[in-house]
Amino acid sequence: MNKKETLLTKxxxxxxxxxxxxxxxxxRPVVIDTIQKTRAMGDLSENGGYQAAKEEQRFVDRRIGELEGxxxxxxxxxxRKNNDKVSLGSTxxxxxxxxxxxxxxxxxxxAEADPSKKRISYESPLGKSLLGAKKGDIVVVSTPVGDTKYKILKIE
Structure with missing residues (x-):
């Protein structure tokens, strides 16, 4: 697996x-339009709308760059066709x-991990412990409060 790859489900x-x-x-077009309109209002150093729009533009451009990458x-x-071992895409x-x-x-x-939706990264401590494990295996996850043991009941 290439280190620079971003692994994603479809x-x-x-x-x-x-x-x-x-x-x-x-x-981005809305933000640019807002910048143009607020710029026309005069003194940019005291123009809160302009400053807010420029900050929003920086945020949007940064996120666009992240997503492009x-x-x-x-x-x-x-x-997945094989449920014998835990791999990316496994539940x-x-x-x-x-x-x-x-x-x-x-x-x-x-990039798509969201623990609140029970989607964890294969790079997380639990994900690393699970990757390659089989049904019935006991995996140990080291956490700041100590080790936690899990038994794998099922892989889909």
């Missing part, structure tokens, strides 16, 4: 592409042996 790629298109074709180096994770069902609760996560690339 869904994740489409989401980033949509955000990029929205920023380039809708948001990710999309340019994107490698789409193919749909893994776990039993926490420390706290006796069950949880599931989808293993994705860093």
């Amino acid at each position: 869904e994740g790629y489409e989401k980033l592409k949509k955000e990029y298109d929205t920023l380039v074709n809708i948001k 990710m999309l340019k180096t994107a490698k789409i994770i193919e749909d 893994v069902y776990l039993d926490s042996l420390n706290d006796d609760f069950k949880v599931s996560y989808e293993l994705v690339g860093s």
Whole structure:
């Protein structure tokens, strides 16, 4: 795996592409129009609207650059055909042996990780522990508060 690749699911790629298109074709032109209108109001040093629009432009341009980089180096994770081992795109069902609760996560690339939606990066401590593991394996995740053990119940 190339270090510079941005690993994404097809869904994740489409989401980033949509955000990029929205920023380039809708948001950025609106910001530029706002800058032009507020610039016409006079003294730029005391023009709060102009300053806010310039800050928004910096944010939008920075995000466009980030997205361009990710999309340019994107490698789409193919749909999984083998559920023997945990790999990118796997949904893994776990039993926490420390706290006796069950949880599931989808293993994705860093650009589309969202723990609140149970999507974790393969580069996270848990993701690294799960990658390549099999059903029935016990993985240990080191955290600041100590080690946590999980048993892999199912891989989809």
